[in-house]
Amino acid sequence: MEDAAARLASDPRYIALVRKRGRFTTVLTVIMLIVYFGFVLTIAFDKALLAHSVSGRATSWGIPIGLGVIALAIVLTGLYVWRANRDFDPVIDALRAEYGA
Amino acid sequence: MTRGGITLAVALTLLPVSAAEAHAIGPAVQQATNWTAIGMFAAFVALTLAITRWAARRTRTASDFYTAGGGITGFQNGLAIAGDFMSAASFLGISAQIYADGYDGLIYSIGFLVGWPILLFLMAERLRNLGRFTFADVASFRFAQTPVRMVAACSTLLVVLFYLIAQMVGAGQLIRLLFGLPYGYAVIIVGVLMTMYVLFGGMTATTWVQIVKAMMLLGAASFMAIAVLARFGFSPEALFARAVEVKTALAALAGAGSDEAVTKGRAIMGPGGFIKDPISAISIGAALMFGTAGLPHILMRFFTVPNAKAARSSVLWATGWIGYFYILTFVIGFGAIVLVATDPGFLDAEGALRGGSNMAAIHLAQAVGGNLFLGFISAVAFATILAVVAGLTLSGASAVSHDLYATVIKKGKADSASELRVSRITVLVLAVIAILLGILFEKQNVAFMVSLAFALAASANFPVLFLSLLWSGCTTRGVVAGGLVGLLTALVLTILSPAIWVNVLGHAAPIFPYGSPTIFSMPLAFLTIWLVSITDSSGRAAVDKAGYPAQRIRSETGIGASGAHDH
Secondary structure, three states, X not given: OHHHHHHHHOOHHHHHHHHHHHHXXXXXXXXXXXXXXXXXXXXXXXXXXXXXXXXXXXXXXXXXXXXXXXXXXXXXXHHHHHHHHHHHHHHHHXXXXXXXX | XXXXXXXXXXXXXXXXXXXXXXXXXXXXXXXXXXXXXXXXXXXXHHHHHHHHHHHHHHOOOHHHXXXXXXXXXXXXXXXXXXXXXXXXXXXXXXXXXXXXXXXXXXXXXHHHHOHHHHHHHHXXXXXXXXXXXXXXXXXXXXXOHXXXXXXXXXHHXXXXXXXXXXXXXXXXXXXXXXXXXXHHHHHHHHHHHHHHHHHHHHHHHHHHHHHHHHHHHHHHHHHHHHHHHHOOOOOHHXXXXXXXXXXXXXXXXXXXXXXXXXXXXXXXHXXXXXXXXXXXXXXXXXXXHHHHXXXXXXXXXXXXXXXXXXXXXXXXXXXXXXXXXXXXXXXXXXXXXXXXXXXXXXXXXXXXXXXXXXXXXXXXXXXXXXXXXXXXXXXXXXXXXXXXXXXXXHHHHHHHHHHHHHHHHOOOOOOHHHHHHHHHHHHHHHXXXXXXXXXXXXXXXXXXXXXXXXXXXXXXXXXXXXHHHHOOOOOHHHHHHHHHHHHHHHHHHHHHOHHHHHOOOOOOOOOOOOOXXXXXXXXXXXXXXXXXXXXXXXXXXXXHHHXXXXXXXXXXXXXXXXXXXXX
16 A cells, blocks of 8 residues: 555656646636735725726626626636546546556 | 724625624514415425435435435535525625625625635645545544644534524524514524434435525526516616616715715715725635635535545536626616615615615515515525524534544544434534524624634634645644634634624724734734644654655545545
8 A cells, every 4th residue: 555655656647647737726726816806906905996987888897897707716617627627537537547546 | 883884794794604684684673474485484494394304314324414425416516505605695685785885795796706716726626535524534634633623623613603693693683574573483493493404314404405495596586687687678787877877866865966976876886885905805805715715514515525526516516606696696786776775665764675774685576576476585585594504503513523522532433323423412402502592692793703703714724724735744733733823813803803892892992903804813824833833843743744645645636535435
């Protein structure tokens, strides 16, 4: 068991998986943090900015931007799930088959 | 209440799981007994009891009880998680906030949603790969079991308790308003029904009640939003324009000059009083975002699915449903401005909402769907509280029976039957405590309790989980010290903050001026874990660090994790 774990830890597929997935999730996390705290701080520093009307309509810029943050959260989540299903799961399945579940 | 007071109370109250209720619904006048609503509610209760009966026959082992035997699919779990977040607070509280202030309600909604991607990217799959029943399974994976479990169980119980009180008080007030039942009855009904779901049906019943409720709420909210938009030819612009007109007219009626009235009317389209100084903004934002990733009753749901792939898809479903729901709430809030605020039938002599400020969505239900639909929405709102309370109780019970009894007291040698018995006894004890505290706190302003629960989760559970999962140098002493520091700092700063120091204790000025302690307490917990870990040269620290590679492999690949089934 110890031995299998040591072999798995040095398996290039495992190392590549951890590195790729780690980089991908870090990028997604940072995007979400920047966008959300950017949104909140924009409001904290300048409330009027998001209240501006979109070319004279009742709708303000805050509406599409707010809905955009909601959409982004869903899209990033979907992006991760899509890539994990496509790229990461096959590698994990192969590793599990070889090193035991 | 002053304008600032309202904003703060609402900010505190609207933290996800129900506390619209907690934010005492204005002068809570008991309504006339609403038989349609009671009939609808009775039908819902009958359905959920049937589910419980069915679930009870499938609940034999501790695993069935805590995690529905790991047999929930990603789609079902996504709906159940969404159900945990689509509480009466989200529905009534946010739509009421939009009704009053417009855009601010959307800012809350966004805060509730953005924690989900973070939870997915950093934790969801690792949780599933490492844990069985509670998040303490994961937090203590490579550490000395007793101290880490004890800290985790303490923070779980505190978070659960503060939530439960807010829920019970809210339930009593909401039900008095919706059904015209006395407060005490309402609290007891919630306590008894919740106990039956959890006691007999365990996680299977708790999850299915949550799923049924989530579908009912999504269906009803969709209907309301579509009904509102249909009146404006499905043009949001027309809806917003009309809402601005209504608010302008109301401001003029209240005696504002014409320029001032236009400014006030227009104000609903931009940020208002919710976000004040940048420090409170970041602090509340961090509490919402990272608190989500530290709430025990949410984390528990990741053990109900069979594998990491299902955990992943459940977050996508949950995020999608919750995001959709908040967009509906936004439309409903603006719909209420247009259809409720202009109809004297829904207003009292001073022009305020009949039944209190959180009733906007309820009145809108009557405006677009008549009495039958009003009854349906009222029943759904009650159902919402029941389902959330059941989940909370179950997570508190598992902390006591699985973390304290089975692991700390019995050193992992408890059999499934006795663990299950302790769990059920704990459910009963928690239910009695919840009912008693619910009655005791009837007249108190408990709005701060939900915010406290979020701050505790973000300040204690999140740093502990994050570093134990991702940092090889983390040690037992580190997580114990850091978890306690985060817990205590968040607790003390909340007591010194305006919500308790001024609003509850009646002092003139708060010692801690910000809306949430998280911006201080969370980094402090991280710092403590780091500092204590790097200076820890005990023998245990060597074991902790040596355990990291094996934990890492299992958390990344699931190799070594048995399924959630324990047979």
